[in-house]
Amino acid sequence: MLNVLDSAVPVECWSCSVAHNESTLFCPHCSKIQPPPGGNYYSVFNLQPALNIDLAALETAFHRLSRKLHPDRFARATASEKEWSLADTALLNDAYRTLRDPLRRTEYLLKLHGAEIGEEHSGKDRRPHEMGASRAPADLLEEVFELNMQLEEMRAARSSGEDDPALARNLSEAKAKFEGLQAEVDHDLREQWTAWDNGGDAEKQAAQKAMVALLDRRRYLSNLVREVNETMGA
Amino acid sequence: MAYSDKVVDHYNNPRNVGTLDKSAQEVGTGLVGAPECGDVMRLQIRVNPETQVIEEAKFKTFGCGSAIASSSLATEWIKGRTVEDALAIKNTDIVKELSLPPVKIHCSVLAEDAIRAAIGDWKKKNGVAETADTAVAAQ
Numbered sequence A: 001m002l003n004v005l006d007s008a009v010p011v012e013c014w015s016c017s018v019a020h021n022e023s024t025l026f027c028p029h030c031s032k033i034q035p036p037p038g039g040n041y042y043s044v045f046n047l048q049p050a051l052n053i054d055l056a057a058l059e060t061a062f063h064r065l066s067r068k069l070h071p072d073r074f075a076r077a078t079a080s081e082k083e084w085s086l087a088d089t090a091l092l093n094d095a096y097r098t099l100r101d102p103l104r105r106t107e108y109l110l111k112l113h114g115a116e117i118g119e120e121h122s123g124k125d126r127r128p129h130e131m132g133a134s135r136a137p138a139d140l141l142e143e144v145f146e147l148n149m150q151l152e153e154m155r156a157a158r159s160s161g162e163d164d165p166a167l168a169r170n171l172s173e174a175k176a177k178f179e180g181l182q183a184e185v186d187h188d189l190r191e192q193w194t195a196w197d198n199g200g201d202a203e204k205q206a207a208q209k210a211m212v213a214l215l216d217r218r219r220y221l222s223n224l225v226r227e228v229n230e231t232m233g234a
Numbered sequence B: 001m002a003y004s005d006k007v008v009d010h011y012n013n014p015r016n017v018g019t020l021d022k023s024a025q026e027v028g029t030g031l032v033g034a035p036e037c038g039d040v041m042r043l044q045i046r047v048n049p050e051t052q053v054i055e056e057a058k059f060k061t062f063g064c065g066s067a068i069a070s071s072s073l074a075t076e077w078i079k080g081r082t083v084e085d086a087l088a089i090k091n092t093d094i095v096k097e098l099s100l101p102p103v104k105i106h107c108s109v110l111a112e113d114a115i116r117a118a119i120g121d122w123k124k125k126n127g128v129a130e131t132a133d134t135a136v137a138a139q
Helices: A055-069 A079-100 A102-112 A138-159 A165-198 A201-233 B005-012 B065-078 B091-098 B102-125 B127-137
Strands: A010-012 A019-021 B027-033 B040-047 B054-062
Touching: A055 A079, A079 A102, A102 A165, A102 A201, A138 A165, A138 A201, A138 B027, A138 B040, A138 B054, A165 A201, B005 B065, B005 B091, B027 B102, B040 B065, B040 B102, B054 B065, B065 B091, B065 B102, B091 B102, B102 B127
Parallel strands: none
Antiparallel strands: A010 A019, B027 B040, B040 B054
8 A cells, every 4th residue: 555645755667767757657758658656546536636537537547557557568578667567556446446546545544644543543552531433423312222222132133043124224214314314424524535636734723623523433334334234134 | 462360350250241230220230432443332320320330341341352451350349339439440451460562551541431421421310419419428
């Protein structure tokens, strides 16, 4: 994973020796393929690191670079170039998948800025009052507990071969509710994107804190919905 | 990652799993959760109004082995203690007893939170009656 925010380190092209930005996949001077670059996923696409991005432009760039990196184009190239075309393709795919997904993109950019997200900030020995933003959403606890009880009942019923339509209906309703909450979180995240992209240092910091909390909540909700799906599909 | 013998024991034979009547005056309920792993823990106590001793403690936890063991151990420890004594239990005591690895320390934090939440709920419910007594006891 590429994780350097400032990617302005110049390197020399192995073929023509002209210096170029290290994040480029092809030499701007002689067009030869380059070894897997440094920098970050944004710089691979020559995009400015931001949360609101032009997805159509990202897709176009991805397809263009994918074609240029296709192994068929390197059938008669050197062994190094063949190897790089594979490595660069893997990197390009990772970068595209990360930036295209709104949640993964948010996580990625916040991590580039040093934020600790998810499991990374969960295992530490913090006193309860210091856990602040990482506390479970209190407004949800009752419903989450109730949902878990229903899931347990459902699994027990399933394993003894019973079918409980009322229980299944309750679970579907609960799932719909949690999916609605996910949509709310996504909406709130998008609002913070704009604050982060356009704000100064203070606004960025506030938005970052808000987004870390929102991502926690989002992950929590996703896990619940996934559990319901697994139990109902079983 | 291997669980310690004590965690496995509590996981396989959890103590005090169950439910107390949430609406009863002498029952306090604590419900806490951790967003990172989706654990949710309910701990309930029944307190003797005369002596303030926790006579019964029940829990129900949805989560990993360490979370279940931490809450099971917590109910064992608070039973027979006074409310104020129970508040002295720290998550680090649970970590030591169960030999929890660093990544599972938040499970013990959750259990301590659950004790505090249950006692807090009981205190709130019994606010009028308890002030005089605990004011003396707290000094």
